[in-house]
Amino acid sequence: MLLDNHGRKINYLRLAVTDRCNLRCFYCMPEDGLNWLSRKELMTYEEMLRSCSLLIKMGVEKIRITGGEPFVRKDIMQLLTSISELDGLQELSLTTNGVLTAPYVAELKRIGVRSVNLSLDTLDANRFLAITRRDEFANVMECLERLLDNDMEVKINTVVMADKNTQDIIPLVELTKELPVSVRFIEEMPFNGDGHSYSGIQWDHIRILDEIKNRYPAIQKIPDPLYSTAYNYHIPGHKGSIGIIAAYSRTFCGTCNRIRITPQGILKNCLYDNGVLNIKDLIRSGAGNTQIEDKLRAVFNKREKNGWDAEHNRVINPDVHESMATIGG
Template identity: 75%
Template structure:
């Protein structure tokens, strides 16, 4: 079993395969996009496979593929096929914005991918365009329907933003009445790529829950899975469920079981740290797997207690200005 210096089990890797995205959500990046990584700066698929294989041998049991938008990267299905065959991997899942995903759903299921997080911040096409600056709402909804037709476990991730989509909270909860989806409301975080100044959190997890309770007074707390980042709730008579993720309040750090590898190979022990080592650079410097394992174990042995400590320790003292696309959602 792989553990950190606080005794927390580490069994979950979030691997970001690209920093590029076909949407321009204002809370993630500026309108003009980012200074995209060059091909040389990105981890190759071979390097990603090597990292995943090593980490699974060390104790990682679940891998979630993220971005950017994973399906923007060419031949992503080849990588998924390779990872799905790793001996010891129990769960391979994805996070996607759904714009390009629908044609791949059947193939994903054949690879054993049955859990997909779909990023969707509104059910209103006009607000979708305002938030994403792209007219792709119908494609995302088509992807959701295709996922459900294939009996996928669908979690809809909605970032709650003051003045942007709080009027969508109740309609999105209503979506769970007839559809077996989990709608998860996420506190807004400061990872906007310098697109705008983060003003602080207006809608925290408590306020989001209060808003839902006013319209659905019978909502009740359900049992949270081990290592869950969401507070989960059920509403009697609804096929789906509701979750609230305190991503900015960081109330779940004490049971965090996840690590992240960014598209450029940076290992992050915490979403809020600025990276603790670069596995791609170590590979390209000629380190063998035993040497890589020693570097990884050293990094896991220096994990911070929580996201607040990670943020305080950042080299960049002026604040958090990364884009979520370069971190991995």
């Protein structure tokens, strides 16, 4: 078992395989995109596989592949297949925007992926275009259909943004009436990649729930799974469920079991920290597994208590404007 200095179990890795994305969601990056990492700055698949193998031996049980958008990286199924075969891994899952994913769904199921998080901020094609700056709504909906046809566990991730998509909250909730999906509403976070100031949110988890209650007063709180980042709910008679993630309010830090590795190999103990260890550089310097493991344990023993402390203690570089694409979604 892998524990941090606060006694929290660490058993979940979110691995970002690329910073590149085929959408340009305004809350994640500028319209012209980011200064993409060069190939040599990215971890190779071999380096990712070695990192995953080592962390599994240390106690990681679940790995989620994220980006950017994972399917824009060449031969991604090769990496996913190799990770799925690692001894000791109990769960491999994926977060995707769905634009390129539909043709791979059957293969994902074959290698053991059972759960997919699908990013979808609106059910209106015009608003989708306005938010993502790309006309890909039909492809995303095809992906959703394909996932359900293959009996995959689907979580729809929706970032709630004032004056952009709050009118989609109820239509998305209504998806759960006939579909066995979990629709999860996420507070907007301050990682837009363009350096604009961020003074907080208008739609926090409390306001989102109130909006749903106004339409569905019979909504019921249901038990949250262990380590859940979402407050989970169910509407009587609906096949699916609803989750609300307080990503900016950071109410779930006390049970946080996750770590992140960015596309350039930076380990993050928290979404809001600067990064605590460059695993890629360690590997490329010739470090052995024991040396890497010792350094990993050292940084796990200096984990911040919560996201507010991590944000307070981070060193701000005015020339770097972080995006969820570079951190890992």
